[in-house]
Amino acid sequence: MTGRRPYKQVARSQARERTREALLQAAAEELYEGDWSSSSLESISSKAGVTKQTLLRHFGSKTGLLFATMLQTYTQVHDQRWSVPQSDVAGAVENLLDHYEAWGKRSLRIGAWLDQGHPLLAKVSQLSRETHYRWVDHAFGAWLANLDTETRSRRRASLITLCDVHTWWLLSHDLRLGRPEIQASLTDAIEGILEVRQ
Secondary structure, eight states, rough: OHHHHHHHHHHHHHHHHHOOOOOOOHHHHHHSSSSSGGGOOHHHHHHTTSHHHHHHHSSHHHHHHHHHHHHHHHHHHHHHHOOOTTOOOOHHHHHHHHHHHHHHHHHHHHHGGSSSSHHHEEEEEEEHHHHHHHHHHHHHHHHHSSSSSHHHHHHHHEEEEEEEEHHHHIIEEEOOHHHHHHHHHHHHHHHHTTTTTO
């Protein structure tokens, strides 16, 4: 009997983790594709295939679930974005397009939260913007470091704008450009700002 106890403990632990992931997935769908403010714990738990009580055992409250969902999202996005090679414009654009193809619609939704009156979601929206600015510094900082303050500030602002999700949306959806065209357009524009070819 004692030999079976560790197996049961591992199985229970794996089941708990699967339940937690199902709840986070259901919450993410509601947060990024539904209406979080009007969603209920019952609807989220039902979508995950568990009871409301199970959800509360894992996260304590709807706010606790929201925090956990946003933390998971931030970790996933940060890990992907910060895998970008530094001082490599083509690699940075590749990283950016990978991100927007996976997260573009959700990124647009997160950006809109800043003006919707929900304090926690507004904070997430602001953090998302600041993360984007830091990514620009991380990816292109070597080219900006030795510039005078005014030139660095102007070029950084241009890079933030070029690499923004709205620019990607304009190119990919409004202008209906394919990925190779978007990649070439962004690479040319960024290299022009950074004077890479001069």
